[in-house]
Structure formats: structure tokens, C-alpha cells
Amino acid sequence: xxxxxxxxxxxxxxxxxxxxxxxxxxxxxxxxxxxxxxxxxxxxxxxxxxxxxxxxxxxxxxxxxxxxxxxxxxxxxxxxxxxxxxxxxxxxxxxxxxxxxxxxxxxxxxxxxxxxxxxxxxxxxxxxxxxxxxxxxxxxxxxxxxxxxxxxxxxxxxxxxxxxxxxxxxxxxxxxxxxxxxxxxxxxxxxxxxxxxxxxxxxxxxxxxxxxxxxxxxxxxxxxxxxxxxxxxxxxxxxxxxxxxxxxxxxxxxxxxxxxxxxxxxxxxxxxxxxxxxxxxxxxxxxxxxxxxxxxxxxxxxxxxxxxxxxxxxxxxxxxxxxxxxxxxxxxxxxxxxxxxxxxxxxxxxxxxxxxxxxxxxxxxxxxxxxxxxxxxxxxxxxxxxxxxxxxxxxxxxxxxxxxxxxxxxxxxxxxxxxxxxxxxxxxxxxxxxxxxxxxxxxxxxxxxxxxxxxxxxxxxxxxxxxxxxxxxxxxxxxxxxxxxxxxxxxxxxxxxxxxxxxxxxxxxxxxxxxxxxxxxxxxxxxxxxxxxxxxxxxxxxxxxxxxxxxxxxxxxxxxxxxxxxxxxxxxxxxxxxxxxxxxxxxxxxxxxxxxxxxxxxx
Numbered sequence: 331x332x333x334x335x336x337x338x339x340x341x342x343x344x345x346x347x348x349x350x351x352x353x354x355x356x357x358x359x360x361x362x363x364x365x366x367x368x369x370x371x372x373x374x375x376x377x378x379x380x381x382x383x384x385x386x387x388x389x390x391x392x393x394x395x396x397x398x399x400x401x402x403x404x405x406x407x408x409x410x411x412x413x414x415x416x417x418x419x420x421x422x423x424x425x426x427x428x429x430x431x432x433x434x435x436x437x438x439x440x441x442x443x444x445x446x447x448x449x450x451x452x453x454x455x456x457x458x459x460x461x462x463x464x465x466x467x468x469x470x471x472x473x474x475x476x477x478x479x480x481x482x483x484x485x486x487x488x489x490x491x492x493x494x495x496x497x498x499x500x501x502x503x504x505x506x507x508x509x510x511x512x513x514x515x516x517x518x519x520x521x522x523x524x525x526x527x528x529x530x531x532x533x534x535x536x537x538x539x540x541x542x543x544x545x546x547x548x549x550x551x552x553x554x555x556x557x558x559x560x561x562x563x564x565x566x567x568x569x570x571x572x573x574x575x576x577x578x579x580x581x582x583x584x585x586x587x588x589x590x591x592x593x594x595x596x597x598x599x600x601x602x603x604x605x606x607x608x609x610x611x612x613x614x615x616x617x618x619x620x621x622x623x624x625x626x627x628x629x630x631x632x633x634x635x636x637x638x639x640x641x642x643x644x645x646x647x648x649x650x651x652x653x654x655x656x657x658x659x660x661x662x663x664x665x666x667x668x669x670x671x672x673x674x675x676x677x678x679x680x681x682x683x684x685x686x687x688x689x690x691x692x693x694x695x696x697x698x699x700x701x702x703x704x705x706x707x708x709x710x711x712x713x714x715x716x717x718x719x720x721x722x723x724x725x726x727x728x729x730x731x732x733x734x735x736x737x738x739x740x741x742x743x744x745x746x747x748x749x750x751x752x753x754x755x756x757x758x759x760x761x762x763x764x765x766x767x768x769x770x771x772x773x774x775x776x777x778x779x780x781x782x783x784x785x786x787x788x789x790x791x792x793x794x795x796x797x798x799x800x801x802x803x804x805x806x807x808x809x810x811x812x813x814x815x816x817x818x819x820x821x822x823x824x825x826x827x828x829x830x831x832x833x834x835x836x837x838x839x840x841x842x843x844x845x846x847x848x849x850x851x852x853x854x855x856x857x858x859x860x861x862x863x864x865x866x867x868x869x870x871x872x873x874x875x876x877x878x879x880x881x882x883x884x885x886x887x888x889x890x891x892x893x894x895x896x897x898x899x900x901x902x903x904x905x906x907x908x909x910x911x912x913x914x915x916x917x918x919x920x921x922x923x924x925x926x927x928x929x930x931x932x933x
Contacts, residue, residue: 353657353660353661353664354657356660356664357660360437360440360441361433361437363440364433364436364437367429367432367433368430368433370429371426371429371430371433374422374425374426374429375422375426375492376492377422378418378419378422378423378426379492379493379496380492380496381415381418381419381422382415382419382493382496383493383496383497383499383500383635384411384415385412385415385416385634386500386504386631386632386634386635387500387631388408388411388412388415389412389627389630389631389634390504390627390628390630390631391404391408391627392405392408392409392627393627393630393631394627394628395627396408438473438476441473441476441663442469442473444667445468445469445473445663445666445667446469448666448667448669448671449465449666451671451673451674452669452671453672453673453739453740454734454739454740455698455740456669464542464543464545464546466545467541467542467545467546468542468662468663468666470545471541471542471545472659472662472663473659473663476656476659476660476663497635497636498513500635501632501635501636504628504631504632504635505628505632508609508632532658533583533586534658534659535658535661535662536583537580537583537584540576540579540580540583541580543576544573544576544577544580547572547573547576548573605636606633606636609629609632609633609636610629610633672741673738673739673740673741675758675759676755676756679756679757679758679759679761680752680756680757680758680761681757681758681760681761682749682750682752682757682761682765685749685750685761685764685765685846685847686715686750686846687715687716687749687750687765687846687847687876687877688712688713688714688715688748688749688750688751688877689712689713689719689736689747689748689749689847689877689879690711690712690713690747690748690751691709691710691711691712691732691735691745691747692710692745692746692747692748693708693709693710693744693745693746694706694708694709694710694732694735694742694744694745694746694747695707695708695709695742695743695744695745696728696731696732696735696740696742696743696744696900697743704743704900705728705731705900706728706731706732706900706901707900707901708745708901708902709732709745709901709902710902711893711895711902711905713877713879713893714877714892715750715846715877716875716876716877717877717878717892717893718873718877718878718879718880718888718890718891718892718893719878719879719880719891719892719893719894719895720879720880720882720888720891720893720894720895721733721879721880721881721882721894721895721897722882722885722888722894722895722896722897722918722921723896723897723898723903723917724898727897727898727899727900728897728899728900729881729897730851730852730881732881732897733768733849733851733879733881735747735754736749736754736766736847736849736879737754737762737763737766737768737849738754738755738759738762741755749762749765749766749847764843764845765845765846765847766845766847766848766849767840767843767845767847767848767849768840768848768849768851769833769836769837769840769848769849769850769851769869769872770836770851770852771851771852773829773832773833773835773836775820775827775832775835775836776820777819777820777821778819778820779814779816779817779818779819779820780809780815780816780817780818780820780835781793781796781816781817783820783835783839784796784799784800784816784835784838784839784842785842786839787839787840787842787843788842788843791842793816795842796816796838796842799838799839799841799842800838802837802838802841802868802871802872803834803835803837803838803841803868803871803872804834804867804868804871805831805834805835805837805838805868808831820835833868834868837868837869837872838868840872841871841872845876846876846877847876847877847878847879848872848873848876848877848878848879849878849879849880849881850869850873850878850879850880850881851881852881852882852883866887869887884925885921885922885925886925888908889908890908891907891908892907893905893906893907894906894907894908894911894918896911896916896917896918896921898917903916903917904916904917904918
């Protein structure tokens, strides 16, 4: 298979952004399952804001009535009221933070799970075209970067908006003229914050792409394979320099992100800090020009309310900036959630409880993309249950591609592939997973124990079943000789084991799965002759009684196949048994002669 010819291409790097209102509505839908809790938060926020507004009025009564008239009892009640206001506001604040943070973390959990689920459904072509670090960055950095937004933004919006409205109403009740003076500059502040938000959104998009690029560099260069390649090629210094350059670009973007609009937002802070002086000045001018006098208590209460207005107003503006920044992160997440899933179940899939294992390729055509033409064309092959098929041919002839159509790693573009007479596209995924096992040339092992790697195929397997599978794969004796036995960590991608040992572990894992259809995709091609012999014995034990499709590189491993198909440029060139094809003296016979000539050199 040539992955570079895949039809899937990653999303464009600078996609046209959707309309922001539509994107905001989509973000709000993420909170829909938690609207009950958010309603409680809203009630707490509203109650807290209303209680907080009462404090300036109590202060006015203290300054204008209780102290001048020396009413000690009233003074005590008013002071106690101010203390109770602070206590109630704090308690409500803690409760709303607890609930909103819980909701935010649940939303992040839902996003992470949705992205991971979506990626699990993507075709192989997606992963051959996308760097692993890029995928990891979307889940870790992008969703992680939204934490502050999803955990506090909803509460901040409701809290600050309620506080602003309550403060404006209270200020109007105290003195409408001073209120007009206080609100004159708010439209300018809103305009400034929106400009800052758009600027930070642009920088954030670039920053997250740079973080993804750096994560991809780390993932590739610091894997076991990357370290081995870098050191054996003498490229450790150049890799370090490349990483340093990536990090340097990230430093620049981080600084720009944090400083974007900082002077403009600081100007807003300076103006708001100066507003009390403006209020005192305006009140003095009003009284000197013969206007209605403003009492000291009213003036102090008004300034207190004004500060209570500006704090949430500035917070609202900052929240708007933060939301603009977060839109860039949400957009990157939505790009993944919106990726088309090509391979899906039909509305009413067929589930097979008992699988015989007959596989048939019926007029199969397949193309990775239209520009490069068909990779497979007009393939008609029937593999009766319990028999073996070997597929041979030169590199690029479509051998692996043909085998990947059975478990629906790709879907045919013409014709059909059937299992026990049923189109595999009509079967449910569970049936296909139970029916087809794949042992490929490149064995993947998790960084966990031998037992955990084997149980990946059958989570409820007993120790006795693990041993039986390992014995059948001729790997038990080696595992038992290790100090930790089946609890031995295999290392990153199984690097603590040799190639042949990893292959036998993969075979043991497949034996545990016990699939009626087995696909061997050049499972021994990378092994030396002695190791190949040991692995081949394990494969023979695995293949017994199963429908087996073998993609062969070394023809010595498929002489006993019930039928052999020779592919050439995606078409069936020859078909028959080993002996029949030798007698034809055609392409297969030529491949055998080449194999025989190369055998002494390989040994």
C-alpha cells in the first residue's frame, strides 16, 4: 500500500472562518446538557449582585443619617447589614464557582471525548497524512487552552452583566446626572476591547499552530525510533537546533499574544481609576453653579457604586477579549469534529453470531483518488471458509490494499467484498472486529506489560489463556525466562523485544482474539531466516482451521496455499496453486526464480 496516494487530505491551514454568531451558538450548545446547573448559577449570581448593590445604600444612610444624628442603634444595624452583605456575597461566590467549574470541566471532558471518538472513526488515510504531534496538540493544548473560558466565562458573563445592570439602576436612583457622566466613555471602551479581541484571536490561531508543530517535532524526534535515527545519523545537534527554532517562534507569539492591546486596555484602567475624581469635580461644579446639592453620603455611595460598575464592566470587556481568543481554539477543535467519516455502519447493520469465514472479492475496484486511477481493478476471488489464499506481486501492485478491504479499513469504490455472502459494508463493526484478525509486518505494542498487551485482544482472558496463546505462538518460554515474566514492560513500541519476539507476541494476541478470518500482511518479510522459521511455525499454528489471506514477500512461506493470486498493477495476472503456476512458467514462476536467487544472499 502506498499511503501517499490516500484520498484524505488534512484540513486547510487557514480555513475560512465561519460566521461568529453561528460559532458562538455552537459553543453554547455544548453547555445545553448542564442548563439546570447553569440556572442555579444564574440565580446565585443574580442574588449575589443584588445583595452587593445594597451595601452602598447602607453606607449612605450611615454617613447621612446614623452618624450625623448620633443614632447608635441604627448605626449598629447598618454596619451589621454591611457585614452580612459581604458574608452572603462571599458564600454565593464560592457556591457559584464550584458549580460553574464543575460544569466547565464536564464540557471539556465532553469535548476531549468527542474529539477522541471522532479520531477513532477516521480512516487510515487521515493518520498517514497527519503528524501524531498535531493530533495530540488538538486534544491537549487546544482543549486545555479553553479551560479558563469554559470553566469561568459563563459565570463571569452572568455575574458581571447582572452587577453592571444592578449598579446602573442603583446609580440612577442616587443621581441621574452623575450616572450620565459615568457612562459617557463606556461605548469607547467596548470598541477598544473588541479590536483587542480580534487581534488576540489572530495571534492565538498562529500560536496554537506553532504549539502543534513543536509537539509534532517532540513526538517524532524523542520517540525511540527518532532517537535511534538521530544518533546514528549524527543529527542530534541539528534536531536540537530545529527544536530551538520552533521554541523561539513560540516565544515571540506568546509575547505578542500577551501584549496584544495591553496599552489600550491599560488606558481603560487609567480612565476608570480617574473617574472618582471626575465625579467629585462634577458634583462640586454642579453645586457651585446653583444646582441641587449632593449629600456627602450620596456622593460616597455613588462613587462606591461607580467602582462596583467599572470592575464588572472591565471584567466584561476582558471576558469579551478572552472569548474572541477562545474562538480560535474552538475553531481548531471544530475542524476535527467536522471531519467527514467515510466508513460508517448502515442504518440497520447485520450482526453474525456464527461466522464461517468465506471471503469473496466480487468485481472489486478501488482507488485512493481519482487523479492516480485505480489501485485495484476487477478483482474476482473467492476464498472458501477454512482455506488459504496467498497474494503476491511486485511492490505497488495493490496486495496490502486488497487485504485492507476485508476488515473495512478502506471501502471499495466498485464491486463488493463479502463475508459469508454478506457485503462487509452491511455488517456491524463488532462482527467485523470478531471476524477478521490482522498480523502485519510492523507490530505495535503498547508501553505496558506483556500481559496487558495480550489482553488488549481479550480483556477478560485468564492467565491460563495467556499462557496457552503464548505457547501456540512459541513465545511462552522466552516470556517465562524474563525476571518479571508476563509482568515485564515491553518498552516504547516494544523495543525491549526483538523483531521476531514482537511478531510472536502479536500472533499470541491474535490467537487470543480467535478470529475465523486471518490476514497476514508480510508478517515475516523483515525477519532473518532463522527468526522467520520460528515465526512461521507460530503462524502455521495460528492459521490452522481459519480462512487465511497472506500477503507474501518471501514466496517460500506460501507454497502450501490452497490458491495463489498474482497481482500486477492492480489486476489479476495469474491464479492457481503453487505447482499449477510453476507449470505455466509465467509471472509467478519468474518471482520464484528471483526468490531462489536471492535466498543465498539473504542467508
